[in-house]
Amino acid sequence: MAITRSRTAEEELLQKIPREEHLQMYRMMVLIRRFEEMAGKMYMQAAIGGFCHLYIGQEAVAVGIQSALRPDDYVMGTYREHGQILAAGSDPKAVMAELFGKVTGVSRGKGGSMHLFDREKNFMGGTAIVGGNLPIAAGVGFAIKYRGGEQVCVCYFGDGAVNEGAFHESLNIAALWKLPVLFVCENNLYGMGTQVTRASAVPDLERRVVGYGIESAQVDGMDLLAIRKIAETAIQECRSGRGPFFIEAKTYRYRGHSMADPATYRTKEEVEEWRVRDPITRYEKQLLGAGILTDDDIQNVSREVDEIVEESVRFSEESPLPAPHELYTDVYAAEI
Amino acid sequence: MAITRSRTAEEELLQKIPREEHLQMYRMMVLIRRFEEMAGKMYMQAAIGGFCHLYIGQEAVAVGIQSALRPDDYVMGTYREHGQILAAGSDPKAVMAELFGKVTGVSRGKGGSMHLFDREKNFMGGTAIVGGNLPIAAGVGFAIKYRGGEQVCVCYFGDGAVNEGAFHESLNIAALWKLPVLFVCENNLYGMGTQVTRASAVPDLERRVVGYGIESAQVDGMDLLAIRKIAETAIQECRSGRGPFFIEAKTYRYRGHSMADPATYRTKEEVEEWRVRDPITRYEKQLLGAGILTDDDIQNVSREVDEIVEESVRFSEESPLPAPHELYTDVYAAEI
Amino acid sequence: MPVITYREALNQALREEMRQDPDVFIVGEEVAEYQGAYKVTEGMLAEFGPQRVVDTPISEEAIAGIGVGAALAGLKPVIEMMTVNFSLLALDQIVNHAAKYLYMSGGQYNVPMVMRAPTGVGLQLGAQHSQNFESWFVHCPGLKVVLPATPYDAKGLLKSSIRDPDPVIFLEHELIYLTKGEVPDEDYVVPLGVADIKRKGTDVSIICYSRMALFAMKAAERLEEEGISAEVVDLRTLRPLDVDAVLESVRKTHRAVVCEEDWPMCGMGAELSATIMEGAFDYLDAPVKRISGVDVPMPYAKNLEKLAVPGEEDIYQACRQIVAGEI
Amino acid sequence: MPVITYREALNQALREEMRQDPDVFIVGEEVAEYQGAYKVTEGMLAEFGPQRVVDTPISEEAIAGIGVGAALAGLKPVIEMMTVNFSLLALDQIVNHAAKYLYMSGGQYNVPMVMRAPTGVGLQLGAQHSQNFESWFVHCPGLKVVLPATPYDAKGLLKSSIRDPDPVIFLEHELIYLTKGEVPDEDYVVPLGVADIKRKGTDVSIICYSRMALFAMKAAERLEEEGISAEVVDLRTLRPLDVDAVLESVRKTHRAVVCEEDWPMCGMGAELSATIMEGAFDYLDAPVKRISGVDVPMPYAKNLEKLAVPGEEDIYQACRQIVAGEI
Ligand SMILES: Cc1ncc(C[n+]2csc(CCOP(=O)(O)OP(=O)(O)O)c2C)c(N)n1
Ligand SMILES: Cc1ncc(C[n+]2csc(CCOP(=O)(O)OP(=O)(O)O)c2C)c(N)n1
Numbered sequence A, B: 001m002a003i004t005r006s007r008t009a010e011e012e013l014l015q016k017i018p019r020e021e022h023l024q025m026y027r028m029m030v031l032i033r034r035f036e037e038m039a040g041k042m043y044m045q046a047a048i049g050g051f052c053h054l055y056i057g058q059e060a061v062a063v064g065i066q067s068a069l070r071p072d073d074y075v076m077g078t079y080r081e082h083g084q085i086l087a088a089g090s091d092p093k094a095v096m097a098e099l100f101g102k103v104t105g106v107s108r109g110k111g112g113s114m115h116l117f118d119r120e121k122n123f124m125g126g127t128a129i130v131g132g133n134l135p136i137a138a139g140v141g142f143a144i145k146y147r148g149g150e151q152v153c154v155c156y157f158g159d160g161a162v163n164e165g166a167f168h169e170s171l172n173i174a175a176l177w178k179l180p181v182l183f184v185c186e187n188n189l190y191g192m193g194t195q196v197t198r199a200s201a202v203p204d205l206e207r208r209v210v211g212y213g214i215e216s217a218q219v220d221g222m223d224l225l226a227i228r229k230i231a232e233t234a235i236q237e238c239r240s241g242r243g244p245f246f247i248e249a250k251t252y253r254y255r256g257h258s259m260a261d262p263a264t265y266r267t268k269e270e271v272e273e274w275r276v277r278d279p280i281t282r283y284e285k286q287l288l289g290a291g292i293l294t295d296d297d298i299q300n301v302s303r304e305v306d307e308i309v310e311e312s313v314r315f316s317e318e319s320p321l322p323a324p325h326e327l328y329t330d331v332y333a334a335e336i
Numbered sequence C, D: 001m002p003v004i005t006y007r008e009a010l011n012q013a014l015r016e017e018m019r020q021d022p023d024v025f026i027v028g029e030e031v032a033e034y035q036g037a038y039k040v041t042e043g044m045l046a047e048f049g050p051q052r053v054v055d056t057p058i059s060e061e062a063i064a065g066i067g068v069g070a071a072l073a074g075l076k077p078v079i080e081m082m083t084v085n086f087s088l089l090a091l092d093q094i095v096n097h098a099a100k101y102l103y104m105s106g107g108q109y110n111v112p113m114v115m116r117a118p119t120g121v122g123l124q125l126g127a128q129h130s131q132n133f134e135s136w137f138v139h140c141p142g143l144k145v146v147l148p149a150t151p152y153d154a155k156g157l158l159k160s161s162i163r164d165p166d167p168v169i170f171l172e173h174e175l176i177y178l179t180k181g182e183v184p185d186e187d188y189v190v191p192l193g194v195a196d197i198k199r200k201g202t203d204v205s206i207i208c209y210s211r212m213a214l215f216a217m218k219a220a221e222r223l224e225e226e227g228i229s230a231e232v233v234d235l236r237t238l239r240p241l242d243v244d245a246v247l248e249s250v251r252k253t254h255r256a257v258v259c260e261e262d263w264p265m266c267g268m269g270a271e272l273s274a275t276i277m278e279g280a281f282d283y284l285d286a287p288v289k290r291i292s293g294v295d296v297p298m299p300y301a302k303n304l305e306k307l308a309v310p311g312e313e314d315i316y317q318a319c320r321q322i323v324a325g326e327i
C-alpha cells in the first residue's frame, strides 16, 4: 500500500475518534517528548547511566500503534523503547526509576534503559540486541495461535535490524505459519551513523518483505492519524488469522543514536527539514483546526505532563537502590 | 527471467558449442552419475563412513555452471558436493579416496564426504553447515573486487538454505556492494524430508531475492544447455561488475537426502516423473539428434567413465590411511 | 521393569509430558513428518498432530526464538536442534535472551523452555558434526545443563527439564541412543542438580557424565578385577552442579579422574578439577587427572577419529596410574 | 618513548600494518564514517579510503563470513565486532568455519583473519552488553585468543595477530581504551603465546590477563607495603597458553591466584587452576584461588554492578589470605 495522504481520510479519522481518545493520544505524545527530554537531562547529570537511546521525533509511531491495540495484546520493544513502553501504558515513575537503576523501576533496577519490562502491560522488553526481538515475537505469535487466541504481538525494530538474519528467518516463519505478528519497522533513516542507503541493497524497506508474501504498508511516521489508521487495518489482518503484517513507518530521531552520539554524520538542514514535520505540532494543529481541542486543553496537557515528568524524577531520586542480595535473585525461577 | 525453453535457442547453443566441449560436458555428467552410484555402493559396503549425500539427478546443474567458468574462478560447494568438485575438474581418484578417508584424498582424509577441498581448482569446500558457505562466498567476492580482479565466485546451496539468516545477510551485502558472486540455488524440492512448500512462505524461490534487487533467473535444472546458457549470461553480469546474480535451478535428487534416508516422504510416482526428465538421457538425445555425438561416442564415454570410477575405487582401497601424527597437524598454519 | 532404548525413553518422556500438559509442544527441523533426524520424536506427529509437533524451515535462530517467545507467553516449548553443532546459529537467543530474561526483567519473565540436541562424536561425521559445547552452556548463569547417560536418567531428567521453570539445555549423545536399560512405564522424575553414584568405590573417584559415564562403568569393572575399587559419579546435570556429591566422593577416595569427551581447554573437566582442588585440596593424594577429547577439530578418517575420542581404555589407564601413584 | 592510550596504540597498529601490507583491510559496523563505535579506527577512512575501511550493514554473521572468505582468497582481513556480545551471532562462521578450514582441507586453506572486539563490563550497560566470552574461544582448537592489558602489548600483539596465518580472536576490554602507556612509534611486535611477568615476586603468583592485570599490578603494590611479594603473570595470549611461564612462577611462589572478570564456570580461571594442579601439584602450599565475576547476568543498577565485577580489592584480599594460609 502507498503512504496515506488523502485529506478526506484524515478528516474522517479526526471525527471518527472520540475526543477523549484524541486527548489521550496527544497527551501521550507530549508525555513521551518531555519524558525523553528529561531523561536526556538526567543522563547529562549522570543520574542515568549506560546507553540511553531517546525516542524524540518518533512519538507518533508507538502512540499510533499502541492506541489501536487491546490490553491483552503483546508488545516486543527495542532498546529505544522508553516511548514504546510509555505508549503501552506503563507508569512513567517506574520507567524513569528504571533508568535511575532504582528498585522501584519496572525491572527492579536490574534491566536499565535497554531492558524495560512490564508484565502487567504485556510489554516483553527491552532487548539490546538489534533484531533479537523478531524471533521472539514470532514465538509469541506462535503461542497466540497455539491457544487459538485473538491477540496480536507487535514487534518494533529499526531500519538497521532489517539486515540481520533474524529478520529473515522470523518473517519467513511468521508468514509461513500465518502468525498474528505486526512487524513495525521504525525507519528513522539511520542505524547509528549508517544511512539506510548504505546498509540496505533496496532502501525501499517495504520491498524487503516481498519475498515473504506478507501484507505490508508504508506510512508517514510523523503523521499520528495515518499510523493509527494503518495500524487498525494491520491489526485487523493479524487478528483475523490472515497472518503477519509489515508496516514501514518513515520517521526520524532528532537526537543522536544514543546520548553519546553527536550525530555528525547528518546535516543541520536535514534535521531541520524533519523538525518542520514534527508529529506533535502536526497533530496539535489538526486537533485545534478541527476544534477537537482548545488552546486551554493544550496548556492543560502541557502542565499535567510536566508535573508527571517532574514527579517521575522526584520519585526516582527518592527511591532506594536494589538491596545487595538482589544481585543473586532472579537468575533462576526455581529454587536451586 | 523465465525458464529457458525455446527450441531454437537450444539448437543455437548445440551448434555454438564445439563438439569437444559437448563431449566433455556429457562425459562429466556420466562420470558424476557413475561415481555417485559407486559411492553409494561403497557406502553400503562400509568402505565410506559418515554422512553421504549423493548428487544423482542434479548432474546438469554443476556441469552446466562449471562449464561456463574460468579456471581462476572460485567455487563454494555444499555437503552434497561430490558432483560439484568433479565438475570443477578434481581428480576422481582423490575425491573417492577422501570418501574412503585415505591420506591420498583431496583433504588428506581429514575432511570426508562433506568437506572436499581442492585448492588447485579453487574449490573451497565442502561445508556441512546449511547456508554456511553463503557469507564466505560474499567474502571471496569481496576479495575479488578488492583486487580489481575479473573472477567470479560461484556458490551452490539448496532450497532449504534459503531460509537461513546467512542467506539474507549475504545476498544483501553482495547486492549492496555489487560483489561478483553467482548464487546457484539447487532447488531439488526438498530439504531433507521437508518439501519447499512447507519451508518457504513463497515457494517460488526466485521471488525470495526480489528484496535484494538482484538479477535472477529460474532454469530447468534437468536441462544442461539451458543451464549452460543462463550461466554464461549470469557470469558475464558478475564479471562486468554489475553485481551478483541468483539462479534457481529446478532439479531433483533421485536418492534420499543421504544414504541413511529411505525418502518415505515422497511418492514413487513423483520420483518417476522426474526420472523421465533425466538430464543425462535428455542431453544424450540432443547430442545424437544433432549428430554431434554418435552411438560409438556414447559407448566410448561409458567405457572410459567406468574405468575411471573403477580406478578411483582401486586407488582408494590401495591408498594408506593418514599416519597417526596427522591427527595433530593442520590445526594451525603457524608453528606453535 | 521394561528394558528400552535411550531413544525410546526420551520419546516416552515427551509423550507423557505432552499428554498431561497441553502447553507442552515440540518444534524443530524434521521433528514431525520425518519423525526426527535421530527418530526421537517417532510417532509423535501421529499422536499429537501438527499443532504440537511442529516442523520448521532450516532457521535455527528463529527456532530458538520461537521457544523463547512461546515460553514468555506461558507455553512449555521443547525445541530440538537437529544437532548441537547447529545451535551455534541460535546462541544469541539462548544466551543473550533465554538465559537473561528473568534477571533483566527483575523477576517478571521466566523462560520455561527446553532445548534438546544430539551432541558429541558420531561415526565419522567430520569436524563440523562431531562437537560438544556443554562447557559453553555451563559457563552461562541463567541456563541449566543436563546430559543423561542412561535410559532411566534420560526419561526422568527430560520430564524434570520440561517441568522446570527455567531454560534447560538437554544434550543427548548421538552414540547412546540405542543403548538399553530398565525404564519404568509410569510417571517418575529425576531431579535436576543431583549426581548419581552409579557405582560405589574407595580407591578413586571417576567424575563423569553422558557417554563417558558408560565408559567409566566398564573401566570400573576391569579395575575391580585388579583389586582397584573405583567410584563412578555420574553428574547427570552440569548446571546446577552437585558439588557436594563430587567432594564427598573425592574426600573418601582421595583421588579423582574427571572425564569429558569435549575439548580440554575451559571444559567441564577443568571446572571439576578446579572445584575439587578448592573443596578437597587437603584430601588429595594426587592431582586431579583430566581425560578429554584430543585438542583438535574432529578428523574424518576412521583411524584418526578413534585416536581423537577418549574412551574406556583412557579411564582405565588413568585410574591405574593415579592409584599406583604414577600421577 | 611517547605515551599514548590503549586505543591509540591499536589505531597505530592497524595503520602500520595497512600501510605495509595492501592485503590488510578492516571491515565492520561503523568502522569507517563513524570512526568506530569505540573510535579505534579513528581517521582511518580518511587515510585508507572506503575500499579498505569498510562499513557494513548490521549483519554479524555475514561480517565474519566476509572475513573468512576474504582470508581464504588471500587477503588479511581485520573484522571488528562492535562488541563481543554480538559475536554470538557470528559463532558459526568463527567456530565451524574459520577454526576448522585448515584442518578439514588437510592443510590447503588457512584463514589469516583477525576478529577484533571490545569485551567485558562497561559502565552500566546491562546484561546483554557486559559479557566476556574468551573461555568459549579458548575452548576451540584452531583459534588463537589474545587479550592485551597495556597499550604496548596492544600494539605489538595486534600487529602479530594481523601477520599471523591463523584466525585470531583479539579482545579489547572496554574500560581500558583510555589507559595510557609508553608505546614505541616504530614497528615492533609482541609474539603470540608468550606471557609477560609484569612484576617479579616470590610469595604468590597472580595469573591474569586483560583488565584484571591492571588490578593485579595495583594489588601487588599494596601487598608489597605489607611485605608480601606478589608476582604478576600477564598471560596476554590465552591460546596458545604459555603454560611454562605459569608453572615456572607457581613452582617458585608455591601459591597462585588466578583472575578473570568472566563468569567462573568453565572459565579461564578453571583452566588455569587445573593446569597448575597438573603441572605443579607438589609445589602448591595452598589450593589455587580463583577470582571471577559473580555468577549472574550483569545487573544495570550501579551498586549491583559494582558487586558483580571483581577488582583490585578481591585480588589483594585473596593474596593476603593465601599467604596467611587462610585458603
Ligand atoms: C546484534 C547487534 N549488533 C549491533 C549492535 C549495536 N547497535 C546498537 S543500535 C544499532 C543501530 C540500530 O539501528 P536501527 O535498527 O535503525 O534502530 P535505531 O537505533 O535507528 O532505532 C547498532 C548497530 C547491537 N546492539 N546488536
Ligand atoms: C545449519 C544446519 N542446520 C541443519 C542441518 C541439517 N541438514 C543437513 S542437510 C539439510 C537439508 C538441506 O536442504 P537443502 O538446502 O535443500 O539442500 P539439499 O540437501 O536438498 O541439497 C539439513 C536440514 C545442517 N547440516 N546445518
Ligand SMILES: [Mg+2]
Binding pocket: A158, A159, A160, A186, A187, A188, A189, A190, A191, A192
Ligand atoms: Mg534506524
Ligand SMILES: [Mg+2]
Binding pocket: B158, B159, B160, B186, B187, B188, B189, B190, B191, B192
Ligand atoms: Mg533441497
